[in-house]
Structure formats: structure tokens, C-alpha cells
Amino acid sequence: MKIARLTCFILAVAVVFLTAGAAQAAMKTQWIDYKQGNTALAGYLIYDDAAQGRRPGVLMIHDRSGFSENTLADAQMIAKLGYVVFAEDIFGKGIVPKDVPEMTKQITIYNNDRALMRARAVAGLDVLKAQPIVDATKLASVGYCFGGTVGIELVETGAPLLGFVSVHGSFNKFVPEAAKNIKGRVLILHGAEDPVAPIEEVTSLVSQLRAAKVDFELNLYSGTTHGFTRPQNPSEVRADDEYKVAMTRFFKDILSR
């Protein structure tokens, strides 16, 4: 019995290592050029090439830094969950703000022109839907920071997403009654001490979602400021762990049916 259990344990460890190795080796990435109106855009596609058949797709919406290393790392993390991830481009091909003033300049363009924000968001979703490896009936989205604003605007267009995850998203200037267009679920993962997107923005969004009877869940983390996915204190380390668990469970719940 003891030898059999030891064999079992060794086998299990071997399977875990082999699987992990295979998955990493087969992670495929590709930059895809596309357009919204006359604007050239370039998004980042990433998925596990070892998997077979069509898979659920996750549209990722970058934060104010655009296609930073963090954006690509987060896209990879989500792709490893088994989804085809397309990190769409909101700012335009080659536009990567190099400092905070440049970031603010970029996001202000879209925060003040919500029709343009929506059009950019939809353009990326169309690219994801068109991928031959994507099951277009199983789509979700995730947005970080500024990408939280874009993500809410996107679901408020009535886009056919089964769910949207906001990770320290900023929420402002939504047309309140637009929440009734949301078709899927919304998961809001937020720091209670976020100075960029203060708790009052969350409270306001929650009111709109409640009024529209949208299916949502809010996880609010104490002692946590903005950008907790790059944690600065022990509370944010935990928030970073918790958000990954919550997001993974959420995607599994809506995309694995």
C-alpha cells in the first residue's frame, strides 16, 4: 500500500511537471494589425497552441500604460487558464505612453469621447470573435484601471459577452440608464483605498447595476490602493492573490458551461 501510494505521488508530480512544461512550450503569441475607422491598431493575441478545437475567448483591455510588460504578462496569465486572449489596442498602433502626463493625455481623449471609446472597444472584440480558434458563443472581457472604464462602456453597448471583470477599474461618466443593456455578469475587484478610482465611484456604479438588475459581484479589499496587481504592501499582496482566485473562478463559471 505504501509503495503504491508513493508511486501514485511520484506519478502525480511527474504529470504536473510534464503538463506545465508542455503548456509553457506551446504558448503562442501574435501581434494582429486591425483598424477602427481610419486608425491603425495592433493587438496582442496569446493562447495555448497545444489545446484542440475552439476555445472561449477573453478580450483584455489595457490600463493607462497601454501595452506595457504588465499588460503582456497579465494576458499570458489569463491565456494559461485555457482561453484565447486578445489584448486589444485602444490608443493606436505604436502609441505607448512613456510617463504619467502622456498616459493622462491618452486616456483623456477617450474619457471625453465615449463614442470613440466604445468604437475602439468593439473593434478589438470583433478581432477576437473572428479568430478561427475562438468559440464566439463563449466570450468574456477583463479590464485593468482605465480598461475598467472601457470594459463597462463595452458591455453597455449590449456586446455579447458572458461576463466582464474589472480589476481596479475607474468608473466615471457612464450614462446611468445604459446599464440596462448589459447582457452578461460583472465582477468588480477593487481596493477600498483606491485614490485613482475612489470607493464613491464603485458605490455609484453598484447603484446603476442594481437599478438595471445586472448580475454582479463586488469584492472590496481593505488597505488596498490602485494598481494592486503590482502590490506595494501586505494587504495588496493578498488582494493580488484574491483577485486572481476570484477572476479564475468567474471565468470558469461563465465560460465552461
Added chain:
Amino acid sequence: MKIARLTCFILAVAVVFLTAGAAQAAMKTQWIDYKQGNTALAGYLIYDDAAQGRRPGVLMIHDRSGFSENTLADAQMIAKLGYVVFAEDIFGKGIVPKDVPEMTKQITIYNNDRALMRARAVAGLDVLKAQPIVDATKLASVGYCFGGTVGIELVETGAPLLGFVSVHGSFNKFVPEAAKNIKGRVLILHGAEDPVAPIEEVTSLVSQLRAAKVDFELNLYSGTTHGFTRPQNPSEVRADDEYKVAMTRFFKDILSR
């Protein structure tokens, strides 16, 4: 290789069944008489007798229905996670309200006399701590509904709990500055459409916890009214699942260190 993996699978299944069987067979329960002042109280102790050594303890605080079947079932669920659970008695030995007016009468006594509420809560904690099988350095608490009020009052006494979980708790009449006495973490699991403990009560408690820099997390479930642990609609079925996952993770995090 295939035979070895099949053997491994069969062994694993066998282990799961044997373990589950053993755990259920060994679940031990006991009613314990104790006192607070001159008032006779009787609480319900439940734990897995098969486990060895001292284990973390969880103080459970009943809802307005007192020791209903639900209370005992929830105590068993938590005991199965590997903790010694003591469901303390707030109302007094033998007092089990038979209808809503009787429930309201009972909880009103304690809602209006917070010193008494605290004394009752502490008395039960003392019983749990005194159990020879309990590791008194690893204590947590969980309160349902009215038990949420009691649980917050208890942690605001400065009780040495590593954490408290409120499940559709009602929150009112707290002395705001008392939150600074809270030593452990707080997990609030709440329905966004709770008419008994409306979202404004949660917002108010969150403000107090933030001001006192208490380590907390709030999970807010849409479409969910009060008492979602006995779900009435699909949103509440999910909230019931989600709360168990969140509570289990929370207890593991604080009690398994």
C-alpha cells in the same frame, strides 16, 4: 503506464471515500450548559473526533431563529472543515422563538442592550477557549443575520479572534470608534438587495472599518436578499455557493498558519 495511472486513480477514489466515511462517522456533538451572570445558557459543540491534537476553534453565532435546524446544519458544515465549532447561546437555555414576532422580541432585547449582547458573546467564546481539544491561539467566529451584529460587537471588545465572518449580518447601532479595538480580520458576505440589513448598513460599517484601518473584505452579491443561505432564487443559489467558498478560504488562511 496506463495501468499505473488507473491504479493511482482507483487508489485516490478509495482514499476520498474512506476519508469521507471516517470523518462523518466520527463527528461528535455535545450540548454544553454554561452561564452568563445568572442566566443559564446551552451551546452546541461539534467536531470531528477522528482528528488528533488541538485544533482551531470557530465560535458560531446563531441568527434570530436561535438554535434552529439550520444553525445545527451550518455548525456541522463548518466542523467538517476541520474546526472545533461551538454554537453559542445568546437567547438563553431552551429559548427558541417559534415565529417572527418572538424572534423580533428576542433580538430587540440584545439590540437595545449592547453590554448584555457583548457579555453573552464573550461567555460563549470563553467556553470554546476552555475546550481541551481547542488551540486557543487559533480562534475565529462566524455570525449569521442577528449573529452578524453580535459578532461585530464581540470583535469590538478586542476579543482575541483571528477573524470574523458575517453572513447576511445586520449592522446597526455600533459605536463607530469601537472598530479600532478589532484585532483580527473581518469578512463581510452580503446580498445587495437585503431588505433586513440594507446596503446602507454595509456602507456604514465599511466606513467604520476603513477609518479604524481594520483588515476586511466585502463580497457583495447582486439579486440577493436576506437569508441567502436558504436560497430562494438563482442569484441566491450562487451567493450560497460563493459564501461557502469565501468562508472556507478565509478560515483556512487565518487558522492554518
